[in-house]
Amino acid sequence: MSDLPLSPDDVAEIVALLDGGGYDRLDIRTTRFRLRVNRDGAGWTQDWDLSESDKPAAAVAAPVAVVVPEGLSGIAAPLPGTFYRAPSPGAPPFVEVGDTVGPDTVVGIVETMKLMNPVHAGTSGVIAAILGDNAVMVEKDSILMHVRAQ
Amino acid sequence: MIRRLFIANRGEIALRVIRTAKRLGMTTILGASAADAASLPAREADEVALVGPAPSAQSYLSVEAVIAAAKAAQADAIHPGYGFLSENAAFATAAAEAGIIFVGPDVASLHAMGDKLMARKVGIEAGLPVVPGGEAADKAAALARAQETGFPILLKAVSGGGGKGMKRVDAPEQLDTMIDMAMAEAQASFGDPRIYVERFIASGRHVEVQVLGDGETAIHLGTRDCSIQRRFQKLVEEAPAPALPDAARAEIEGAAVRLARHLHYRGAGTVEFLVDAETFDFFFLEMNARIQVEHPVTEAITGVDLIEQQLLVADGARLSLTQAMVQPSGHAIEVRINAEDADADFRPSPGTVTRAAWPAGPGIRVDTHMPSGGQVPPFYDSLIGKIIVSGATRADAVAKLSAALEATRIEGVSTTTPLHRRIATDPRFVKGGVDTRFFEGLA
Numbered sequence: 001m002s003d004l005p006l007s008p009d010d011v012a013e014i015v016a017l018l019d020g021g022g023y024d025r026l027d028i029r030t031t032r033f034r035l036r037v038n039r040d041g042a043g044w045t046q047d048w049d050l051s052e053s054d055k056p057a058a059a060v061a062a063p064v065a066v067v068v069p070e071g072l073s074g075i076a077a078p079l080p081g082t083f084y085r086a087p088s089p090g091a092p093p094f095v096e097v098g099d100t101v102g103p104d105t106v107v108g109i110v111e112t113m114k115l116m117n118p119v120h121a122g123t124s125g126v127i128a129a130i131l132g133d134n135a136v137m138v139e140k141d142s143i144l145m146h147v148r149a150q
Numbered sequence: 151m152i153r154r155l156f157i158a159n160r161g162e163i164a165l166r167v168i169r170t171a172k173r174l175g176m177t178t179i180l181g182a183s184a185a186d187a188a189s190l191p192a193r194e195a196d197e198v199a200l201v202g203p204a205p206s207a208q209s210y211l212s213v214e215a216v217i218a219a220a221k222a223a224q225a226d227a228i229h230p231g232y233g234f235l236s237e238n239a240a241f242a243t244a245a246a247e248a249g250i251i252f253v254g255p256d257v258a259s260l261h262a263m264g265d266k267l268m269a270r271k272v273g274i275e276a277g278l279p280v281v282p283g284g285e286a287a288d289k290a291a292a293l294a295r296a297q298e299t300g301f302p303i304l305l306k307a308v309s310g311g312g313g314k315g316m317k318r319v320d321a322p323e324q325l326d327t328m329i330d331m332a333m334a335e336a337q338a339s340f341g342d343p344r345i346y347v348e349r350f351i352a353s354g355r356h357v358e359v360q361v362l363g364d365g366e367t368a369i370h371l372g373t374r375d376c377s378i379q380r381r382f383q384k385l386v387e388e389a390p391a392p393a394l395p396d397a398a399r400a401e402i403e404g405a406a407v408r409l410a411r412h413l414h415y416r417g418a419g420t421v422e423f424l425v426d427a428e429t430f431d432f433f434f435l436e437m438n439a440r441i442q443v444e445h446p447v448t449e450a451i452t453g454v455d456l457i458e459q460q461l462l463v464a465d466g467a468r469l470s471l472t473q474a475m476v477q478p479s480g481h482a483i484e485v486r487i488n489a490e491d492a493d494a495d496f497r498p499s500p501g502t503v504t505r506a507a508w509p510a511g512p513g514i515r516v517d518t519h520m521p522s523g524g525q526v527p528p529f530y531d532s533l534i535g536k537i538i539v540s541g542a543t544r545a546d547a548v549a550k551l552s553a554a555l556e557a558t559r560i561e562g563v564s565t566t567t568p569l570h571r572r573i574a575t576d577p578r579f580v581k582g583g584v585d586t587r588f589f590e591g592l593a
Contacts, residue, residue: 007169008515015511037510043557045507048521050193080500081528082205112528113489113498137204137528140501 006035015044073123074143081112083119083132083144093134099127100150107145110138125149152227152251152465156181156220157195159231160210162517162535163441164191167229170457172196179223181216183209185527190519199223204529210234213241217248227251227464229457233531236440239264253464255439256365259413263437267308267346270434276412278405278434281424283348289329292347296325299349305329307336308344316382318350353427353585356384357391358420359406360448362459364469368410370403371452372478374420374444378573380496380589385566386573387444388483389451391425392544393583398430409437418445418460427585443486443536446517450482450540481547482540485555485573487518488532491564500528504562506535509554513540513547526563534565548580 006014014037018026024039034049068074077083085093085108095107101121108119125147132144155176157164160183168178168191180195185204192198199219202209209215211234220228228245230236230253239260245252254260262272270280282299285308286292296303296319305317305328317332319325329345337343356379360371375391376384391399406421420442422435445456454471463469489503490496503524508516518535520526526534539554541547552574558567576592578584 011510012512012514019511036507038507040507040557040559042553043509043514044511045557045559046510046516047505047507047559049523050190050521079498079528112500113530113532115498117497 011035011037011046015046019044068143068146072128072146072148073125075107075119075121075123075145075147076141077110077132077138077144078119078140079110079112079117080138080140081110081117083134083136083138084109084111085130085132085134095121095127095130095145097127097130101125101127101147108132119144121145121147123147123149152176152461154179154223154225154227155253155461156199156223156225156228156250157191157231158201158210158216158220158228159234159236160186160189160191160519160530161533162519163231163443165194165519166517167231167457168194170455171229171461174458174461176461179220179225181210181219181223183529185529190521190524197223204527206234206529210530213238213244216241217244217250220245220250221248225250227253227461229253229460230440232440232443237264237438251464253417253460255363255413255415255417255419259415259419260439262413263439265308265342266306266310266436267344269436270346272413273409273434276409278409279432281348281351281433281435283346285344285346286329287344289326292329292345293322293325295347296322299347302350302352304348304350305332305345306348307332307340307342308346309340309342310336351424351426351433353587355391355425355427355583355585356422357394357402357425357432358422358442359403360442360445360456361406361410361415361419361421362456362463362469362471363410363413363415363417363419364463364467365414365416367469368407368415369469369471369473369476370407370410371448371454371456371476373399373402374447375583376444377584377586378579378588379586384444384486385589386483386485386570386579387447388481388544388547389447390478390481392481393581394425395430398425398432402432405432405434409434413437415439417463418456427583443533444484446515446536446538447482447484447540450515450538451478451480452476480540480542481544482538483547483551484536484538485551485570486533486566487535487537487558487560487570488566489526489534489563490532490566492566492569494564497564498528498532499564500526500532501563502526503534503560505559506561507557507559508535509537509557511554513550514538514554515540520560534560534563537570544582548574 026037036047128148129146181201235241242252333343373391378386420438515538539550
C-alpha cells in the first residue's frame with residue numbers, strides 16, 4: 001500500500017497557482033494516477049482517477065441469468081443489493097415455485113444501503129423458477145424469478 | 151504510546167483518521183471488509199487487515215471479528231470512527247480486555263449516554279434542562295405522560311438513533327396506533343422496543359456543542375447548527391450556529407461543558423440540544439460519545455484537528471488546549487453528498503461513479519473516499535463525500551457553497567448535489583437560523 005500522490009493541501013496550492021497564472025486546466029497523467037484540475041464557471045474542480053492496476057475492485061455480484069426463456073416473463077431486481085427470499089431469517093419465503101402472484105405481490109426484498117426494498121412481481125401468473133438464491137448479491141435489473149402468465 | 155493504530159471503519163472517515171494518524175507518525179492499519187479491500191482508504195493505509203465479508207453484520211459490526219483482526223495486527227489502539235461500533239460499550243470493553251486502547255470515552259461514559267433515557271437522567275443530574283416528558287413503559291403510561299406534557303408529543307426509541315422509531319403524535323386518539331408503530335420500529339431497528347415521550351417543540355433548532363475532555367477537565371469548541379434534516383437525518387451543518395444571541399450561545403456552551411465535567415469525559419464528544427427558535431430556551435437531548443460526521447466545520451473555525459485531539463487524549467495526554475486558546479473565527483458550512491436520488495424519495499443509488507469532479511480551491515475542503523471510477527457498494531450507508539466551505543462571514547461561506555456546488559460534477563450515480571444547490575440558494579437558508587421544519591418547506 002502506498003500514499004496517495006498528493007494531499008488536499010497540495011491540490012489547494014495547485015489551484016492557487018493556476019488561478020494566479022490565468023490557466024483554466026491542468027491534466028497530469030502518471031502510471032499511478034490522473035489528476036485533472038479544471039476551472040468550472042466561478043469555481044474549480046479536482047477529478048482523481050486511479051490507475052487500473054490498483055483501482056478499487058467492484059463488489060462482486062453473483063452472476064444471475066438475464067435471458068428470459070420464451071413464454072415466460074422475468075422479475076427483475078429494482079436495485080443492486082442483497083436479495084432475500086423471506087422477510088426475516090427463519091421465516092418462510094415470500095413465494096415458492098408454483099405460487100400464483102399478481103402485479104403487487106411481494107416476492108422478495110433487496111437490501112440496499114441499509115434500506116429494505118420490496119420486489120414486486122409486476123405481472124400476473126405462476127412462479128416458474130426462482131433464480132436468485134437467498135442472501136446473494138444481485139445487480140440492478142438481474143432476473144430473480146421467472147413467471148408463466150396465466 | 152500509540153504506534154500502531156487500527157481503524158475500524160470505512161469510507162471518508164477512515165481516510166480522515168488515516169491522514170491525521172500518519173501525520174502523527176503512527177502506522178495505520180485499516181480493518182476493511184472484502185468489499186472495501188481495495189478502496190481509497192485501503193490504498194492510503196500502511197496496512198490492510200480483512201475483518202470479514204461485505205455485509206457489515208459479519209465485518210464492521212462484528213465485535214469478535216474486529217477485535218481479532220486488531221489483535222492479529224498487533225495494534226496498540228483502535229479508532230472506531232462514527233457509526234458501526236463507535237459507541238458500543240461491549241466493543242470498548244473487549245478492546246480493553248485485549249490490551250488495546252479504545253480511542254473514545256471510558257466505558258462508563260458510553261453506558262451513561264448509551265440510551266436516550268439514561269442520557270436524560272444523567273443530564274438532569276448534571277443540572278441541564280431537558281424537554282418535558284419521560285419513560286413510557288406501556289400505553290397507559292405513555293398516555294399519562296402525554297397528558298402531563300400536552301400534545302403534540304414525540305415518541306422516541308430509548309435505544310434510538312437516525313430517526314427510527316420516532317413518531318409525532320398530535321392528538322390522544324392517534325396515540326394507540328402510533329405507539330404500536332414506534333415500538334415495532336424500535337424493536338426492528340434496535341432490538342429494544344422501549345419508547346419514551348417528549349413534548350414536541352414546534353419550532354425547534356438542532357444546536358450541538360463540540361466538547362473535548364481528558365477526564366480531569368473539559369472545554370468546548372463552540373456550537374454547530376444541524377437543523378436542516380430530512381426524517382431526522384442531517385443534510386447540512388454549520389459552525390457557529392447562526393442567528394443565536396450571544397447570551398443563549400454562552401449558556402448552551404456552558405451547559406455542554408458542565409455535562410462533560412460531570413461525566414469526567416475523555417476524548418471528543420458532542421452534546422446535542424433542542425433550541426426553541428423563538429425564545430432560545432434550550433433542552434439537552436443526548437450526547438454523542440464519538441467523532442461526528444460534521445466535525446470538519448468546527449475544525450474549520452477553530453483550527454483544531456479533532457482527530458489529533460482524540461488520539462492524544464486516548465494516548466494518556468492531558469488536554470494541551472485551554473478554553474482561552476480556542477478562539478473560533480469565521481463561518482463554515484458542510485453539506486453531505488449522499489448517493490441517493492432526492493427526486494425519487496431518496497432512493498439509494500449504488501454503483502460506479504464514472505466521474506467525480508469535486509470542488510477545489512481556497513476555503514474549500516472535501517472529505518471523500520470517492521475518485522472517478524470508484525465504487526459505491528450497496529452494503530453501507532450512502533455518504534460518498536462532504537463538501538466543507540469556510541469564509542470570514544456566513545454570507546461569504548454561503549456564496550462559496552453555492553459556487554462549489556455549481557462546479558461539482560458527480561456522474562454515474564444519483565447524488566444529493568442538486569438538492570444542496572436548491573438549499574444553498576433558498577432565501578431562508580441564506581438568511582440563516584432555520585428550524586427543523588426547513589426541509590418540508592423546500593421548493
